[in-house]
Amino acid sequence: MTLKDKVALVTGGSRGIGRSVCVRLAGAGAFVFINYARNEEAARETLRLVGQAGGSGKIVRFDVADDRATAEAIAALIREKGRIDILVNNAGESRDGLLVRMKEQDWGRVLDTNLTGAFHCCRAAAYAMMKQRGGRIINVSSLVALSGNAGQANYSASKAGLIGLTKSLARELAPRAICVNAVAPGLIDTDMTSAMTEEQREKILEGIPLSRLGTPDDVAGVVLFLASDEAGYITGQVIGVNGGLYM
């Protein structure tokens, strides 16, 4: 699979799944803009790994929840490279808690970043893709969008919202040969899931037919495929990457 001469933007590219996606896309030849909101050091480490994989890229700081900053940053990178071929909406955060104790700002912030942030990025990138008559948008949803999860009302709602966004945009942009898909990772070994107790992990592992946690690279491989020419007839789909935890 080659992404030679393609330009990609990966939001939340400094850590976890986003970092692996950056490395895989760049390794396949794409120029990758590595977005981050706060952790510049981590973003630089991603850039180093991109270089190690023989690829090239650039770090770019903006908070996807900020409409104006996002629009300006994406317009600037499109001007710089003259195009944008691949957008991976991966930026996400979680603020878990049971519903009755969930604070308004915990709900709002998670929705703003995970769902509205993806909307901001899609809106900023879609016109360029329309003019190019082609592109790929890949939204990183979650298993819990489909299964639900106690303590993650905000997170699962935001990730389920991404699936609706994915399917609507797939229909809207299909006439311009832009494919829009989602991946729904299960339990992936990242900073975000490291907060679990050993006991919680054990219990979840029992339910995973492939009996291991996923790695960021397991997800990145699917994103790479969806970004490639090989996936040109796939749009509006949600691809589970969960070891069989949810079927």
Add this chain to the structure above:
Amino acid sequence: MSIEEKVIEIIVEQLDVTREECVPEASFIEDLGADSLDLVELIMAMEENFGIEISDEELQKIRTIQDAISYIKKKKGLAG
């Protein structure tokens, strides 16, 4: 290049139609075969080219090439 010429150039490029088809009374949808996505692209191209902003409400009123030309002239402060 006059506003008329520029508008027609944009339409020819965006809608893949000939210059001959671009008579002032031609309707984007009925005569030039534009769909909703084409219209959005067309309007965005005009916004870009003329440095103006066209609201959705105003967009509803632009049906023909002449509508677009008149609108842009008005927006640019020129007599339409």
